[in-house]
Amino acid sequence: MKEIVIKTDRLSKRFGDFIAVNEISFEVQKGEIFGFLGANGAGKTTAMRMLCGLSIPSSGTAEIAGFEVYKQAEQIKRNIGYMSQKFSLYEDLTVSENISFFAGIYGLTNREIKEKGEALVEQLGLEKETKKLVGSLPLGWKQKLSFSVAVLHEPKIVFLDEPTGGVDPVTRRQFWDLIYEASAKGITIFVTTHYMDEAEYCDRISIMVDGRIAALDSPSKLKTQFKAGTMDEVFYQLARGAKRGD
Amino acid sequence: MKQFVNFVRKEFFHVMRDRKTLLILFGMPVAQILIFGFALTNEVKNSKLIVFDQAKDPASQELIAKIEASRYFEVERSVMNEQQMEAVFRQGEIKMAIVFPAGFNSGLLHEHHAQVQVIADASDPNTANMLSNYLSAIVMDYQSTRSKSLVLPYRIVPEVRMLYNPQLKGAPNFVPGVMALVLMLVCVMMTAISIVKEKETGTMEVLLVSPFKPILVIISKTVPYLILSLVNVASILLLSVFVLELPVNGSVLLLFGESVLFIITCLTVGIFISVKTDSQQVAMLISLMGMLLPTVLFSGFMFPIENMPYPLQLFSNVVPAKWFYIIVKSIMIKGLGFEAIWKETLILAGITVVLLVISLKSFKIRLS
Amino acid sequence: MESLYAIELRKITKTYGKEKQVAVDEVSFHVNKGELFGLIGPDGAGKTSIFRILTTLLLAEQGEAWVEGFEVRHEYREIRKIAGYMPGKFSLYPDLTVAENLNFFATVFDTTVAENYELIKDIYIQIEPFKDRRAGKLSGGMKQKLALCCALIHRPRVLFLDEPTTGVDPVSRKEFWEMLKKLKMQGITIIVSTPYMDEASLCDRIALIQYGKILSVDTAENMVKNYPEQLYAVKSNQMYLLLKSLRKYPEVLDCYAFGEYAHVAFKNAFEAAPLEAYLRKEGLSEIEMKAVEASIEDCFIKLLKS
Numbered sequence: 001m002k003e004i005v006i007k008t009d010r011l012s013k014r015f016g017d018f019i020a021v022n023e024i025s026f027e028v029q030k031g032e033i034f035g036f037l038g039a040n041g042a043g044k045t046t047a048m049r050m051l052c053g054l055s056i057p058s059s060g061t062a063e064i065a066g067f068e069v070y071k072q073a074e075q076i077k078r079n080i081g082y083m084s085q086k087f088s089l090y091e092d093l094t095v096s097e098n099i100s101f102f103a104g105i106y107g108l109t110n111r112e113i114k115e116k117g118e119a120l121v122e123q124l125g126l127e128k129e130t131k132k133l134v135g136s137l138p139l140g141w142k143q144k145l146s147f148s149v150a151v152l153h154e155p156k157i158v159f160l161d162e163p164t165g166g167v168d169p170v171t172r173r174q175f176w177d178l179i180y181e182a183s184a185k186g187i188t189i190f191v192t193t194h195y196m197d198e199a200e201y202c203d204r205i206s207i208m209v210d211g212r213i214a215a216l217d218s219p220s221k222l223k224t225q226f227k228a229g230t231m232d233e234v235f236y237q238l239a240r241g242a243k244r245g246d
Numbered sequence: 247m248k249q250f251v252n253f254v255r256k257e258f259f260h261v262m263r264d265r266k267t268l269l270i271l272f273g274m275p276v277a278q279i280l281i282f283g284f285a286l287t288n289e290v291k292n293s294k295l296i297v298f299d300q301a302k303d304p305a306s307q308e309l310i311a312k313i314e315a316s317r318y319f320e321v322e323r324s325v326m327n328e329q330q331m332e333a334v335f336r337q338g339e340i341k342m343a344i345v346f347p348a349g350f351n352s353g354l355l356h357e358h359h360a361q362v363q364v365i366a367d368a369s370d371p372n373t374a375n376m377l378s379n380y381l382s383a384i385v386m387d388y389q390s391t392r393s394k395s396l397v398l399p400y401r402i403v404p405e406v407r408m409l410y411n412p413q414l415k416g417a418p419n420f421v422p423g424v425m426a427l428v429l430m431l432v433c434v435m436m437t438a439i440s441i442v443k444e445k446e447t448g449t450m451e452v453l454l455v456s457p458f459k460p461i462l463v464i465i466s467k468t469v470p471y472l473i474l475s476l477v478n479v480a481s482i483l484l485l486s487v488f489v490l491e492l493p494v495n496g497s498v499l500l501l502f503g504e505s506v507l508f509i510i511t512c513l514t515v516g517i518f519i520s521v522k523t524d525s526q527q528v529a530m531l532i533s534l535m536g537m538l539l540p541t542v543l544f545s546g547f548m549f550p551i552e553n554m555p556y557p558l559q560l561f562s563n564v565v566p567a568k569w570f571y572i573i574v575k576s577i578m579i580k581g582l583g584f585e586a587i588w589k590e591t592l593i594l595a596g597i598t599v600v601l602l603v604i605s606l607k608s609f610k611i612r613l614s
Numbered sequence: 615m616e617s618l619y620a621i622e623l624r625k626i627t628k629t630y631g632k633e634k635q636v637a638v639d640e641v642s643f644h645v646n647k648g649e650l651f652g653l654i655g656p657d658g659a660g661k662t663s664i665f666r667i668l669t670t671l672l673l674a675e676q677g678e679a680w681v682e683g684f685e686v687r688h689e690y691r692e693i694r695k696i697a698g699y700m701p702g703k704f705s706l707y708p709d710l711t712v713a714e715n716l717n718f719f720a721t722v723f724d725t726t727v728a729e730n731y732e733l734i735k736d737i738y739i740q741i742e743p744f745k746d747r748r749a750g751k752l753s754g755g756m757k758q759k760l761a762l763c764c765a766l767i768h769r770p771r772v773l774f775l776d777e778p779t780t781g782v783d784p785v786s787r788k789e790f791w792e793m794l795k796k797l798k799m800q801g802i803t804i805i806v807s808t809p810y811m812d813e814a815s816l817c818d819r820i821a822l823i824q825y826g827k828i829l830s831v832d833t834a835e836n837m838v839k840n841y842p843e844q845l846y847a848v849k850s851n852q853m854y855l856l857l858k859s860l861r862k863y864p865e866v867l868d869c870y871a872f873g874e875y876a877h878v879a880f881k882n883a884f885e886a887a888p889l890e891a892y893l894r895k896e897g898l899s900e901i902e903m904k905a906v907e908a909s910i911e912d913c914f915i916k917l918l919k920s
Binding site for chain 3: 052139140166176183196240242
């Protein structure tokens with residue numbers, strides 16, 4: 001029996017009459033790469049915010065790393081990492097300043113920051129760039145660095161919100177190598193993406209349509225279930241019936 | 247032309263739909279006038295006064311009666327000695343005392359010279375200053391009625407103040423000041439922000455790629471603020487006439503004409519700021535620090551320019567608000583006509599032309 | 615002036631800032647009249663700079679460019695009359711309604727909605743039910759359709775679409791490309807940029823771009839046909855282990871994840887049996903191998919790595 005790190009039970013979020021997230025229930029195991037897909041406006045972002053402890057559910061429960069989302073939001077924050085396409089690092093700070101800052105806010109000691117920071121820089125091959133401003137790095141490097149910083153404090157779960165948007169295909173694959181490595185270390189990866197080939201890299205994926213989870217399984221089983229050749233077709237079949245946009 | 251009209255209409259949609267900004271735009275002049283007019287009034291009424299009359303002769307009695315007759319002072323009590331006086335001051339309720347030395351009357355009669363001492367609680371220096379001014383004004387008034395031949399060298403100082411503001415009202419000075427401030431805010435800041443907003447939302451790119459002349463984009467964005475500002479000028483004038491009971495002594499038409507000139511100055515500055523900045527925050531910061539602050543400091547509205555160090559006095563000459571302030575004061579309060587302010591108008595127009603040339607030169611038909 | 619091409623660039627170079635960071639590096643290509651041309655590359659490749667140069671919003675430091683025969687530097691007024699442009703970011707007035715936005719852009723281009731209604735009809739009827747709604751309150755897909763309508767309202771001869779499908783879900787992306795095909799049939803030249811490689815096959819011709827340089831210009835078909843090696847797709851029960859194992863295998867020239875498969879190119883002729891035995895020894899199961907045709911993404915990866 002594998003350890004379960006994310007568990008939601010009929011988790012819902014309402015904004016007035018609008019039900020953004022409608023009773024979603026699923027479990028994610030430790031070390032799993034869980035793809036969280038859905039058309040724009042299906043409720044992905046709202047669901048992810050609740051799981052990160054940034055938004056209070058209207059009803060239902062969710063446990064992250066053994067903590068209740070709306071009662072123990074502070075403990076949850078200590079156990080998760082977060083990275084999004086929009087906000088990643090401070091562009092006007094150098095690489096090493098960013099590493100120290102983010103490691104610092106997660107309470108790493110100075111020695112840990114130094115050791116882990118050096119290991120991170122070496123792994124990414126950024127030794128010559130530590131004193132450069134993050135803003136001057138190419139996007140692909142920024143995203144890789146941003147991911148590494150998000151897992152520096154060894155969280156149990158890391159949430160990635162469209163981490164590879166707009167990144168070139170070579171860098172995207174290097175990014176996924178980082179994800180695989182983190183997953184092999186036992187870090188659970190919760191990732192959203194618009195690239196359907198990336199959905200294939202996930203162990204399991206869920207597809208949200210109109211606030212509900214319309215499908216949840218491994219990519220190969222989903223393709224069999226929907227008699228589709230690619231994940232793209234699976235997604236298209238499900239999302240085409242969606243009633244709402246964002 | 248149809249394009250232009252349509253563009254201006256669109257700008258009005260923006261302005262009218264942004265309720266909060268609209269409230270600020272129309273609420274601000276009202277609030278400022280009321281705050282300056284009532285809460286922060288420079289005027290002091292029925293201030294309590296202690297009299298320490300060691301002379302007790304006809305002259306001192308007469309003067310005390312005159313002071314008491316004025317609406318500024320109310321003789322609270324008389325004291326017999328200095329200790330008593332000091333005790334009253336310490337209680338803090340009374341801010342002012344007048345002391346007549348013994349032989350006040352005879353001094354006046356025989357030596358043409360007499361002294362009164364005015365003691366003020368200067369813990370609030372502004373009030374103390376004002377009260378002592380009032381008091382010496384009354385004293386002098388009394389002296390001049392008593393003896394026409396008596397010429398005091400310091401008589402000139404209060405006279406300036408009383409000449410154009412016989413009731414010693416504070417309002418006339420700040421109404422033109424508020425007008426300059428409000429126009430500055432609306433025209434410089436709002437214009438700059440609304441243009442920069444188009445850059446931020448990316449609509450400026452689309453507009454630039456259209457055949458619509460880029461300069462017309464900018465000009466049409468300023469039209470609503472020109473109109474809004476005129477509404478503000480009108481509302482300030484209405485408030486000052488009907489609420490503060492401060493009439494416009496000169497020509498209202500001339501006042502509006504000069505306002506349009508100043509508004510154009512401000513709009514030009516707003517355009518210049520918008521050309522040089524790319525974010526709304528920066529535009530706002532520059533408008534506030536770069537324009538509003540000099541307006542407050544160097545227009546002469548809050549701080550007298552004559553008291554400033556010479557370099558700052560020189561600098562104040564390039565602050566457009568200073569000239570507008572002088573113009574409005576001349577028209578509104580002194581009731582003067584164009585022949586008295588043509589010089590200031592010319593300077594203001596000159597500044598406007600220079601700014602206009604600078605901002606049109608810096609304006610680009612491309613993105614960077 | 616009659617020109618051969620709808621768009622032509624000759625050695626266009628653009629740098630930014632004091633450090634002269636090169637955004638566009640001697641880029642030359644042309645777009646034929648009536649073509650649907652794709653400029654494909656990741657963020658920061660220089661796509662937006664090229665679009666801005668062509669739409670006369672930016673001046674190139676070096677090189678020349680023409681749109682419908684008009685030179686971008688001096689004849690910008692002409693270009694602004696005939697170009698339709700949809701920038702990458704949301705470029706409508708959020709506080710104006712759908713109808714107000716459309717009417718406004720129509721008058722900016724000195725035309726009316728009625729005059730060119732035929733052209734936008736198919737797209738506009740989808741958003742017409744919301745015509746009194748403020749643009750800021752529309753969904754992503756709706757905003758995009760409205761922006762397209764606004765860019766088309768003056769019946770442009772050349773349409774510039776800068777990353778119209780970025781951040782848009784796959785369903786809306788498909789719909790958007792359908793609309794582009796219909797517009798192409800109306801004779802409008804369309805140049806569109808995108809970071810999504812899979813959209814390449816929807817264009818008549820494409821240019822691949824990275825670090826400000828054009829890597830290749832051709833039809834998607836030709837690019838795929840000219841891929842130098844035979845590619846094989848390998849699948850197993852574990853992707854990461856599969857990739858790591860393949861990279862250690864001496865015969866492997868290159869290998870990377872590609873959807874559920876790993877795409878592999880070999881140094882010499884491909885032999886299935888020894889590879890499968892090796893992979894089994896590494897602890898993998900459910901192994902599946904087949905020869906595959908390269909995709910545009912494979913081409914891009916190849917070009918980037920060379």
